[in-house]
Amino acid sequence: MKIRVDMAKCETHAQCVFAAPEAFALDDDDELVYDPGPDDGLRAKIEQAALMCPVQAIFIEQG
Amino acid sequence: MRRIAIVGAGLAGFSAGRELRRLGFDGDLTVIGAEPHRPYRRPPLSKEHLLADDDLTLRGADEIGATWMLGRAATGLDLERRAVLVGEAAVAFDGLVIATGLRAKTLREGADLPGVHVLRGLDDARGLRRELGAGPRTVVVGGGFIGSETAATLRGLGLEVTLVTGTPVLRSVLGAEAGAIAEARHREHGVTIRTGRVTGVSGTGRVERVHLDDGRTVPADLVVAALGSEPETEWLRGTGLGGEGGVIVGPDGLAAPGIAAAGDVARWPHPLHSGRTLRIEHYANAAEQGAHAARALLGRTSRYAPLPNFWSHLYGRRLQALGFTGADCDSRLVAREPGHRFIAEYRLRGRLVGVAAAGFASALPEYRRRIAAELA
Numbered sequence: 228m229k230i231r232v233d234m235a236k237c238e239t240h241a242q243c244v245f246a247a248p249e250a251f252a253l254d255d256d257d258e259l260v261y262d263p264g265p266d267d268g269l270r271a272k273i274e275q276a277a278l279m280c281p282v283q284a285i286f287i288e289q290g
Numbered sequence: 291m292r293r294i295a296i297v298g299a300g301l302a303g304f305s306a307g308r309e310l311r312r313l314g315f316d317g318d319l320t321v322i323g324a325e326p327h328r329p330y331r332r333p334p335l336s337k338e339h340l341l342a343d344d345d346l347t348l349r350g351a352d353e354i355g356a357t358w359m360l361g362r363a364a365t366g367l368d369l370e371r372r373a374v375l376v377g378e379a380a381v382a383f384d385g386l387v388i389a390t391g392l393r394a395k396t397l398r399e400g401a402d403l404p405g406v407h408v409l410r411g412l413d414d415a416r417g418l419r420r421e422l423g424a425g426p427r428t429v430v431v432g433g434g435f436i437g438s439e440t441a442a443t444l445r446g447l448g449l450e451v452t453l454v455t456g457t458p459v460l461r462s463v464l465g466a467e468a469g470a471i472a473e474a475r476h477r478e479h480g481v482t483i484r485t486g487r488v489t490g491v492s493g494t495g496r497v498e499r500v501h502l503d504d505g506r507t508v509p510a511d512l513v514v515a516a517l518g519s520e521p522e523t524e525w526l527r528g529t530g531l532g533g534e535g536g537v538i539v540g541p542d543g544l545a546a547p548g549i550a551a552a553g554d555v556a557r558w559p560h561p562l563h564s565g566r567t568l569r570i571e572h573y574a575n576a577a578e579q580g581a582h583a584a585r586a587l588l589g590r591t592s593r594y595a596p597l598p599n600f601w602s603h604l605y606g607r608r609l610q611a612l613g614f615t616g617a618d619c620d621s622r623l624v625a626r627e628p629g630h631r632f633i634a635e636y637r638l639r640g641r642l643v644g645v646a647a648a649g650f651a652s653a654l655p656e657y658r659r660r661i662a663a664e665l666a
Contacts, residue, residue, distance in 0.1 A: 239651045253652040279577045281333055
């Protein structure tokens with residue numbers, strides 16, 4: 228699956244890191260890093276991460 | 291199970307509906323919401339939403355194939371007929387999710403005077419925002435998260451702000467050290483902090499002053515009552531499901547057969563909290579417990595033991611917390627750096643049970659693992 232994070236919106240609340248640590252992490256500068264093409268088996272976790280993002284910055288690309 | 295009703299169209303209710311569909315529930319889904327709005331994000335209401343009317347709608351509500359009954363509060367629950375009463379209408383169900391959240395407490399005297407506001411829903415925030423252009427002298431009553439955030443946001447607009455609080459700012463939720471940092475930042479930014487209890491407000495045609503219990507008054511053109519909130523369970527009276535402390539659910543997420551509860555309104559024995567019942571009034575819990583309620587209704591019971599996870603804003607700095615951070619814990623600062631960055635740790639009987647941090651976001655995932663391991 229393909230995901231995109233709007234980094235202009237991201238405020239590094241880290242909710243996605245808690246919900247789906249396989250795909251999201253914070254680097255030492257407190258910046259979000261993520262895997263834009265996570266395994267399809269993570270879909271439920273990624274969808275939960277997108278819902279939990281307090282600024283709704285995570286987009287799951289269709290198709 | 292062919293018909294599921296969700297009462298409460300906030301994040302918890304929406305999350306429940308979404309999870310039901312994700313798990314393959316293809317029956318009728320009805321979502322009943324007292325507010326006229328689709329599910330939206332509530333945390334910005336005391337922060338940036340007081341500055342601008344951004345769209346807070348949660349994405350995806352259109353995609354769960356639900357019938358939305360919005361702007362209509364549930365008025366009762368008929369357990370015999372298995373129906374939610376909405377005024378004259380009745381919504382029959384096989385499964386029910388109770389997610390009605392909280393309502394704001396307000397002042398005992400003078401709450402109806404123009405210029406007195408609470409801050410719970412989108413329309414509350416809009417109503418408050420409309421008052422700000424006139425540059426009102428503002429009194430915020432209550433030193434919890436909503437009071438602290440609202441005072442900071444309004445002070446940021448240049449308003450004259452007095453914060454009246456019975457206990458030191460944020461101390462009950464974050465302990466003495468983090469609370470003292472927050473209080474100092476309010477003072478640096480020019481918020482006047484008054485310790486005391488508010489007995490009421492008065493004025494002719496509009497609020498003019500706030501009365502404190504020591505007999506003094508504070509002049510005010512605008513009052514925000516941030517006195518906490520209580521579970522919205524009035525509609526459940528007579529059912530035995532909703533007391534003053536919320537809707538009690540078991541470890542399986544159910545309050546009764548076929549009836550689950552989630553979000554701010556739900557109280558359950560938390561396995562990480564010595565099994566004592568508690569409610570968690572946080573955004574992340576609403577999202578997670580909504581999904582848990584959906585699984586419970588479909589017979590997929592699982593242990594629900596989330597680590598509390600919440601944040602607050604203070605003059606451009608976010609303060610983030612995990613675990614249990616109340617004033618009953620022993621708290622101490624373990625890091626303090628320029629730029630108002632700090633980490634406070636919280637312990638109970640020697641065990642690390644919580645952390646609060648400002649500006650140390652990347653330390654949080656490791657703290658989360660450590661605290662979860664301590665409490666497991």
